[in-house]
Each structure stands twice: as C-alpha cells, then as structure tokens.
Amino acid sequence: MGASGGKLRLVLGDQLSSGLSALAGLDPSADTVLMAEVAEEATYVPHHPKKIAILFSAMRHFAEELERRGVRVRYTRLDDPNNSGSILGEIDRAIEDLAPSSVVATECGEWRLQSALEGWRGSVPLEILDDDRFIASRAAFAAWAEGRKQLRMEYFYREMRRKTGLLMRDDGTPEGGQWNFDKENRQPPDMGLFRPTPPLAIEPDSITSEVIGLVRDRFPDHCGSLDGFAFGVTAEEAERCADAFFEDRLPLFGDYQDAMLTGEPVLYHALLSQYLNAGLLDPLDLCRRAEAAWRDGHAPLNAAEGFIRQILGWREYVRGVYWLKMPDYAETNFLNAHRPLPEFFWTGETDMNCLRQCIGQTLRDAYAHHIQRLMVIGNFALLAGLSPKAVCAWYLCVYADAYEWVELPNTHGMALFADGGVLGSKPYAASGKYIDRMSDYCRGCRYDPKKPVGPDACPYNYLYWDFLDRNAETLSGNPRMAMIYRSMSRMAPEKRQAMAQDSDKFLEALT
Numbered sequence: 001m002g003a004s005g006g007k008l009r010l011v012l013g014d015q016l017s018s019g020l021s022a023l024a025g026l027d028p029s030a031d032t033v034l035m036a037e038v039a040e041e042a043t044y045v046p047h048h049p050k051k052i053a054i055l056f057s058a059m060r061h062f063a064e065e066l067e068r069r070g071v072r073v074r075y076t077r078l079d080d081p082n083n084s085g086s087i088l089g090e091i092d093r094a095i096e097d098l099a100p101s102s103v104v105a106t107e108c109g110e111w112r113l114q115s116a117l118e119g120w121r122g123s124v125p126l127e128i129l130d131d132d133r134f135i136a137s138r139a140a141f142a143a144w145a146e147g148r149k150q151l152r153m154e155y156f157y158r159e160m161r162r163k164t165g166l167l168m169r170d171d172g173t174p175e176g177g178q179w180n181f182d183k184e185n186r187q188p189p190d191m192g193l194f195r196p197t198p199p200l201a202i203e204p205d206s207i208t209s210e211v212i213g214l215v216r217d218r219f220p221d222h223c224g225s226l227d228g229f230a231f232g233v234t235a236e237e238a239e240r241c242a243d244a245f246f247e248d249r250l251p252l253f254g255d256y257q258d259a260m261l262t263g264e265p266v267l268y269h270a271l272l273s274q275y276l277n278a279g280l281l282d283p284l285d286l287c288r289r290a291e292a293a294w295r296d297g298h299a300p301l302n303a304a305e306g307f308i309r310q311i312l313g314w315r316e317y318v319r320g321v322y323w324l325k326m327p328d329y330a331e332t333n334f335l336n337a338h339r340p341l342p343e344f345f346w347t348g349e350t351d352m353n354c355l356r357q358c359i360g361q362t363l364r365d366a367y368a369h370h371i372q373r374l375m376v377i378g379n380f381a382l383l384a385g386l387s388p389k390a391v392c393a394w395y396l397c398v399y400a401d402a403y404e405w406v407e408l409p410n411t412h413g414m415a416l417f418a419d420g421g422v423l424g425s426k427p428y429a430a431s432g433k434y435i436d437r438m439s440d441y442c443r444g445c446r447y448d449p450k451k452p453v454g455p456d457a458c459p460y461n462y463l464y465w466d467f468l469d470r471n472a473e474t475l476s477g478n479p480r481m482a483m484i485y486r487s488m489s490r491m492a493p494e495k496r497q498a499m500a501q502d503s504d505k506f507l508e509a510l511t
C-alpha cells in the first residue's frame with residue numbers, strides 16, 4: 001500500500017511508455033502507479049482476442065518493470081474479485097484505499113474515455129497532462145488547421161518535415177528534391193518471385209501464456225483466433241521487431257507498399273503499429289532510424305521517405321483530425337449508407353477470394369496491411385453502401401493496433417468517405433481491375449475481374465459503377481470525379497442497366 005498523501009499516477013493499457021507524462025517527476029517513496037485490466041475496456045466492442053492478450057500481457061510486463069525500478073504499482077487483474085470493471089471505478093477504489101493527494105493522468109487516446117475522465121468528480125484533484133509521445137500536440141495541429149479550408153495531409157506532412165528536419169537539406173528543401181515518392185511506391189507483386197523475410201516471431205513467455213489462457217476463458221464469444229500468438233509484449237521485444245524490420249524489409253518497403261500476395265500477410269510492411277499505439281515504440285525514433293538507414297545506404301530514399309510519411313504524416317495527421325472533429329465526426333454519414341455488415345465479415349466465408357484472404361488473415365492474425373484494409377475490405381464496404389458505424393465498429397474490433405483515434409479517421413474518412421471529404425478529396429472507390437493489378441487474389445477466385453456483368457463477373461466491377469450511379473447527386477460535382485462521371489455518361493444505357501440489376505441482385509443476397 002502506498003503512503004497516503006502521495007500522488008496516484010494512472011497508466012492506461014495504451015500508455016506503456018517509461019517517458020509517459022503521467023510518470024514524470026514520480027516520487028517512488030510516496031507515489032503509486034495505478035494500472036487495471038477492466039472488462040469495460042475489453043468489451044466496449046468485442047476486441048479480437050489477440051488484441052486483448054497483447055495489451056494485458058504488455059501491461060503486466062510494464063508493471064513488473066516499474067516494480068523492478070522500485071516503483072509501487074497497484075495493479076488490478078481482470079479476474080480480481082474486487083475489480084470494479086471500469087477505469088473510473090478503479091480510480092475510486094484506489095483513492096479509498098490509498099488516500100492520495102491527487103490523481104495524475106495522461107490524456108486518453110479515445111474521446112470516449114477522455115470525456116469520461118474529464119467528467120469524473122472525485123474527492124481529490126485530477127490533473128490531466130498532454131500526451132507528448134506524439135510528434136505534434138493536439139494544440140499544434142489545431143493551430144495548423146486554423147483558417148484552412150481543406151486539411152490536406154500532404155501540407156501537414158511538409159510542415160512536420162520542416163519542424164523535425166527529417167529528410168531535409170540544410171537549405172530547407174527536401175532530400176531528393178521532392179517531398180513525396182509515392183508514385184514509385186506502387187509496384188505490383190512479382191508473383192512468386194520474391195519471398196520477404198517474415199517478421200520476427202516472439203515466443204510467449206509464462207506471463208503471456210497465462211494471459212492467453214485468461215482471454216480464452218473470459219472472452220470465448222469474441223471473434224478471432226489466439227493461435228500462433230507471436231507479438232512482442234515489452235519495449236525491448238518491440239525494439240527487436242523494429243530492428244528486424246529495418247534490417248530485412250525497409251529496403252523494399254516503398255516499392256511494394258501497395259502489393260498484396262496470397263500467403264504473405266506482411267510482405268515488406270513494418271508490423272509495428274500495435275507497439276507504437278500501445279507506447280512500446282517511439283514514433284520519432286522510428287522515423288530517425290529510417291532516415292539513418294537511407295543515409296547509411298541501407299535503404300533507398302523512396303523506402304525511407306514512404307515509411308517516414310506514414311508515421312510523421314499520416315499517423316500524426318489522423319490523430320489531429322480526430323481530436324479536432326470529435327465527437328461530431330463519428331456521426332456523419334455523407335453517402336447515406338445504411339446496409340448492415342454481411343455475416344462473412346465475421347467468418348471470412350465468401351466466394352470473393354480477395355475478401356476471403358484479407359478477412360481470413362485479419363481474423364487469424366489481427367493484422368492486415370494498409371492496402372488490404374483500404375482497397376479490398378474498405379473499398380467493398382464503400383461500394384456496397386455498408387453502414388459507417390457498423391464498419392467502424394468492425395475495424396475497431398479486429399485489429400491489434402485499433403484505437404478509435406487512428407481507426408476512425410482511416411475507416412470513416414479515408415475508406416468510407418462518410419466525412420464528406422475532411423480527410424480525402426474523393427472516395428477511394430475502385431473496380432476489380434485495381435485488385436487484379438496489385439495482387440494475385442483474382443487467380444484463385446471464382447469471379448472474373450475482366451467481366452463487367454453476368455454471373456461470373458467480379459462483384460467489384462458492377463458495384464463500382466452502381467456506386468457512382470447511386471451517389472451521382474452527391475459526388476458528380478466533385479472536380480476530381482468529373483472524368484469518371486463523363487465516362488459513365490458515355491456508357492451504353494443497356495450496360496448501365498445490366499450493372500444496376502446485377503448490383504441489386506448481389507446486394508439483396510448480401511443481407
């Protein structure tokens with residue numbers, strides 16, 4: 001039990017960083033760190049069991065590490081009979097037992113919990129500190145956004161490059177003479193020719209094995225497999241995973257960033273977001289390491305820049321948008337999409353091979369890379385007019401890296417265009433042709449990506465045109481959609497009608 005009068009310092013499951021603001025100035029002789037595994041956080045959506053396991057195990061390891069350093073930790077396990085089931089309940093219990101002088105917290109990642117914490121009224125003062133693990137603070141993003149008509153990531157990213165000096169020359173211009181090498185980063189997979197070194201697999205230790213057993217018992221109805229759990233659960237293990245990425249995969253990260261290949265879930269991607277988002281890795285440090293890999297001649301510029309842009313640009317930008325726009329952001333439904341989620345999102349059982357592969361992999365590994373999330377699953381949800389709320393809840397459940405601050409803008413904004421263009425200037429809608437070019441999925445599919453209509457036609461093809469038709473009133477005025485609407489207007493009316501009929505039939509069968 002902590003000495004009464006010290007501070008109670010809250011550390012949440014995604015705040016597992018030794019440099020966390022809530023831990024700054026900690027006095028081991030007086031203060032107590034509070035950590036709690038609570039049912040409310042594990043079940044507000046039915047998270048993938050691997051996601052719960054990585055977090056609970058990482059929390060237990062983090063608490064052990066603090067204790068090794070002489071810090072007093074009050075840790076509530078999920079199966080503790082006195083567990084109140086919520087973060088606020090655990091704060092109240094700890095105050096009653098320890099009589100601290102105040103509670104210190106770092107701002108929460110999700111609006112839901114942050115507003116609950118802000119609304120908490122306890123018997124001692126609560127201090128909520130900024131989360132300085134991000135490269136841009138919420139205030140800095142708001143200042144950048146102030147007065148701008150459009151919040152384009154590219155301009156935010158350039159400002160971040162200037163601020164951090166990453167990949168910048170002394171004269172203030174970007175290395176390589178351009179800010180962005182995305183055009184070089186769209187190579188299709190060389191079918192069967194390459195086999196990237198698989199990511200480092202970490203063997204579960206006794207703590208992780210115990211947590212896996214607990215999760216299996218307590219969340220039997222949560223969708224997703226616990227088999228083959230190989231995530232790291234400490235900062236040291238996460239660093240080893242990052243080392244392996246920089247060594248083996250960064251050099252081709254750029255070239256094959258958009259490629260998809262059966263049986264290769266990670267390809268040259270980092271598989272690091274679950275560590276970054278839980279606080280086990282530092283984003284700026286990863287960016288610096290990517291830059292160093294380029295300067296040392298280990299990785300080309302398009303790879304280092306591409307990787308840095310994802311973290312310094314996209315990751316910081318979506319967080320900024322989230323805090324700027326919440327809570328209204330989650331309520332918009334620009335395309336008026338209301339179809340419920342098809343059952344196969346929870347089983348992967350569909351004849352569409354691309355979806356079978358990507359959803360199957362997601363349910364197995366709690367991971368899919370960006371293009372699988374955006375251009376296969378998200379694109380399907382967009383074209384089929386699935387309800388944004390249902391789709392966002394699914395994405396929040398199934399990925400080990402999913403927290404609303406990053407999941408929502410990516411799903412609601414980027415994938416579904418439900419925000420009407422806050423994040424992207426046009427919907428990421430594509431026909432089966434895109435998936436055929438960027439993957440080998442169509443080879444193993446009963447549908448034909450080249451056929452526009454008919455029983456064997458790829459559903460993405462007729463759904464794509466039907467989507468444009470259905471949303472013409474809302475989208476045809478968008479200058480970036482003008483060309484595609486012009487092509488549609490030149491299409492033979494019989495073809496349009498056939499596609500509309502096939503779409504109706506398909507969508508009816510879907511629900």
Ligand SMILES: Cc1cc2nc3c(=O)[nH]c(=O)nc-3n(C[C@H](O)[C@H](O)[C@H](O)COP(=O)(O)OP(=O)(O)OC[C@H]3O[C@@H](n4cnc5c(N)ncnc54)[C@H](O)[C@@H]3O)c2cc1C
Binds near residue numbers: 269270310370411
């Ligand atoms: C519909 C949809 C939902 C998504 N949901 C999440 C989510 O819940 N959590 C999450 O962390 N990412 C999410 N993303 C972004 C991205 O898909 C993942 O960050 C990435 O796939 C993680 O795998 P990786 O570590 O191998 O990433 P890499 O492709 O190797 O990229 C390196 C790092 O860049 C960051 N990054 C890349 N793209 C983005 C992005 N668009 N937004 C934020 N960070 C990015 C991640 O931290 C990632 O680890 C989503 C994307 C889409 C299209």
Ligand code: SF4
Binds near residue numbers: 436
């Ligand atoms: S043919 Fe269509 S449904 Fe089948 S894998 Fe290709 S894109 Fe997916």
